[in-house]
Amino acid sequence: MASLTVTDIRRLRLDSTPISKTVAPSVSADDFKSINSRRKPRSKKFDHHFSFECRAFNGSALKKSASVASSKKIISLGTGRPTADYYPWKMLAFESLTPALKESADQVSTDSPELQTVTKQDCDYNLALALNYGGAMGSPHLLRFFSEHTEMVHNPPYQDWDICLTAGATSAMEIAYRIFCNRGDNILMEDYTYPGTIEGASQLDLHICGVPIDAEGASADFLRKVLETWHLSRGAKPTIFYTIPYGHNPTGVTQSVTRRREIYQIAEEHDLIIIEDDPYYFLNMGSRAADISSNDTRIPTYLSIDTSGRVVRLDSTSKILAPGLRAGWVTASAQVIQKFIAYQEVSTVAVSGPSQLMLWKLLDETWGHEGFFTWLNNLSLEYRVRRDIMVGACELYLPKDICSWVDPVCGMFLWIELDWEKHPRFKHKDQLAQRASPAELVDIEQNILSASLANGVQVTKGSLFKCDKNALSKMHFRMTFAAAAKGDLEEGVKLFADAVKKEFALNL
Structure with missing residues (x-):
């Protein structure tokens, strides 16, 4: 139907x-x-x-006893209301x-x-x-x-x-x-x-x-x-x-x-x-x-x-x-x-x-x-603009041999995966063969998080979202394009990128 x-x-x-x-x-x-x-x-x-x-x-x-239906007038002596x-x-x-979300700078709505x-x-x-x-x-x-x-x-x-x-x-x-x-x-x-x-x-x-x-x-x-x-x-x-x-x-x-x-x-x-x-x-x-x-x-x-x-x-x-x-x-x-x-x-x-x-x-x-x-609909268009700014900044600043992501088509989050195998800690093959332990990945995450905060940007480490943290085998960060001022989104991504490059010993 x-x-x-x-x-x-x-x-x-x-x-x-x-x-x-x-x-x-x-x-x-x-x-x-x-x-x-x-x-x-x-x-x-x-x-x-x-x-x-x-x-x-x-x-x-x-x-349940307080909600009564009657055709008569009910004088309430029983409820604690x-x-x-x-x-x-x-x-x-x-x-x-107005539902239009906002007005353009040169146009004032007449039906506010x-x-x-x-x-x-x-x-x-x-x-x-x-x-x-x-x-x-x-x-x-x-x-x-x-x-x-x-x-x-x-x-x-x-x-x-x-x-x-x-x-x-x-x-x-x-x-x-x-x-x-x-x-x-x-x-x-x-x-x-x-x-x-x-x-x-x-x-x-x-x-x-x-x-x-x-x-x-x-x-x-x-x-x-x-x-x-x-x-x-x-x-x-x-x-x-x-x-x-x-x-x-x-x-x-x-x-x-x-x-x-x-x-x-x-x-x-x-x-x-x-x-x-x-x-x-x-x-x-x-x-x-x-x-x-x-x-x-x-x-x-x-x-x-x-x-x-x-x-x-x-x-x-x-x-x-x-x-x-x-x-x-x-x-x-x-x-x-x-x-x-x-x-x-x-x-x-x-x-x-x-x-x-x-x-x-x-x-x-x-x-x-x-x-x-x-x-x-207009809210979606606003978030689209913000998403595009953040993704564009990621393409400009994040090291692509380490960071990867899929452009979201809805929502408010960008999920960045970091290739931990490129980290200096695992540059020797014998170390890589043993794989990174969850504790090692969390340690690297925390270093990046702390450096990001020191730079002036907040991101969220991916391990917080993992159901079984003992099975953590990948490294992620979540960023949202919904919270910061639109004009700060690109700068925030750049500051996060600087923290990643520093942790992975790349030239800034």
């Missing part, structure tokens, strides 16, 4: 019932789906994947950028949003609601927007998908571990990945099996082989695969659609849960030679090819709006989302109300879906 369009969304809203304006109402994505979504087949049951802890846990009984009369804020004001205010008594989503305890699934106003967005962008192939807001992907991942993993379990993820995910797994005594990465992303061949040959002497066979498929952190690689379909088929055969962590999905820069004008070239997501409901997709506002919002959303089958809600009720409780209010005011009331897509 075809995905929703913005026109379809407008029509749906005209025919929909008004959103509840009570505090923390019970709500789900089902309240906002199109008829096309409701006609799809249902997902499979995956409760056999739930951890021992999760199976018997259904969240906070107190919070204070009256809005005593909140010491009367109003919040917002002035947002005026200063917008939200008071305690506003008739729609107001400050009184935002400052009260919210529902763990998120405010219905913002949940509606992200539900519509999900159906437009991903169009999940089964009907009972659902969404809840999260306090960012790191928090969502910790909950996912609690839902699907028992202590001592084995899990699969890319051989190099986001350190927070590795450290979070370590805290729960989970054992990581790293999947090698090539130019098309995580190796499907390795994934199939490790699952087909798994011996129980290693512990229970892995049942989840965590992946960053688009603009991978740290390598910048993007999984091809063929690779995604191969991995999804393996997941079907071996009953794997796929956790799709995709914060860089909308940072689509294309190749340096390509001409991109929109994000229509994005590769289909795991969620969009998931016919069973085995994909848990994590989205975040951190890389596309602002990380300090601490807001994101997770999409999965309804049975899984109910568990996310249960855990949030006894941990983060809800995403910060002011963050949700800011997001709704910007995304829904000010920009709308079209404006949001315009913002994302």
Whole structure:
């Protein structure tokens, strides 16, 4: 079935019932789906994947008892929610950028949003609601927007998908571990990945099996082989695969659609849960030679090819709006989302109300879906310029007989591999034959890192991203073109290149 369009969304809203304006109402994505979504087949049951802890846990009984629906006026004498009369804020004001991201120096936009205010008594989503305890699934106003967005962008192939807001992907991942993993379990993820995910797994005594990465992303061949040959002497066979498929952190690689379909088929055969962590999905820069004008070239997501409901997709506002919002959303089958809600009720409780209010005011009331897509497209173009500056500087300054890289087509990272065999420490053949130990590689890494900092530039050493640091056999550095001032990017690469040349005893 075809995905929703913005026109379809407008029509749906005209025919929909008004959103509840009570505090923390019970709500789900089902309240906002199109008829096309409701006609799809249902997902499979995956409760056999739930951890021992999760199976018997259904969240906070107190919070569930506080959300009541009635046609009568309800006088609240039972909840611990204070009256809005005593909140010491009367109003919040917002002035947002236009979706065009910025204005040219010689042109001032005539349609810039005026200063917008939200008071305690506003008739729609107001400050009184935002400052009260919210529902763990998120405010219905913002949940509606992200539900519509999900159906437009991903169009999940089964009907009972659902969404809840999260306090960012790191928090969502910790909950996912609690839902699907028992202590001592084995899990699969890319051989190099986001350190927070590795450290979070370590805290729960989970054992990581790293999947090698090539130019098309995580190796499907390795994934199939490790699952087909798994011996129980290693512990229970892995049942989840965590992946960053688009603009991978740290390598910048993007999984091809063929690779995604191969991995999804393996997941079907071996009953794997796929956790799709995709914060860089909308940072689509294309190749340096390509001409991109929109994000229509994005590769289909795991969620969009998931016919069973085995994909848990994590989205975040951190890389596309602002990380300090601490807001994101997770999409999965309804049975899984109910568990996310249960855990949030006894941990983060809800995403910060002011963050949700800011997001709704910007995304829904000010920009709308079209404006949001315009913002994302323009953001990609901005990152493309930054990427090209950094890659051009690498070509100009880095010693090419030592350093190599692949230009990223999306995301915000450049992954530099250094040929450690060219290091003076290993110039004798007898030493090279013994290979470099992980400790030796980390030592050289640290020397380069320290020299870079002394020169005035910060980079990140690759060993921090390695799942099994005892198996470290290559040397990498990760650089981002997202953080520094645009005018400093070339100078930063040059200063890093000077540190590399010094460590490898090259003439500066």
